[in-house]
Amino acid sequence: MSIRVSIVSTRTGDDGTTGLGDKTRVPKDAPRIIALGDVDELNSAIGLWRALTVPTDIDTLLNRIQHDLFDLGGELCIPGWTALTDTHVQRLDKALAHYNAELGPLQEFILPGGCPAAAQAHMARTIARRAERSVVTLARQETVNPPVLHYLNRLSDLCFVLARYLNRATEKQDTLWMRQDTDQSPAD
16 A cells, blocks of 8 residues: 555545545545544554553554554555455454453453553543444445454454453552442432
8 A cells, every 4th residue: 555645634525525545535424434533543542542651562562553453444445455364353362362361250340440541441442342333334335354343343352351451460450330229329
């Protein structure tokens, strides 16, 4: 892929359309553009996560993921072009197994939060789920390379596991969901 942007403000989108990498123009609210925007937002959330204090091995992993997401965005931007393969998904599976092996079994649902890096991991997880839903919507109308969906699904799982791992590494307890008695008022 050798597409480079030299002019950022072209004004060609003033009519509510945007250009794809194959030079076609589509509405800015087309499913492909929504999916592309959600993946871009996910990549930005991971960039913010990396700006926080994270162990070097996790930063290296997140750096690789950001590059993968940029390639994934390229797939969405250029219909018919393929960048992600099963190897990308397998890399996430390997990371999931590695970090999950150090965690105890879940006893209850976990609320987002903990140390700042874990809280940002949860934010990235929710954005990954939204990106996945957007790609599913796109796949109902157009062909989508299956590893794209698999990658986003695994990535959201990995974000959850890394949130737990980061809380453990910083000696922060995960916030466990506790069922509230529905007969009690919030002031109780």
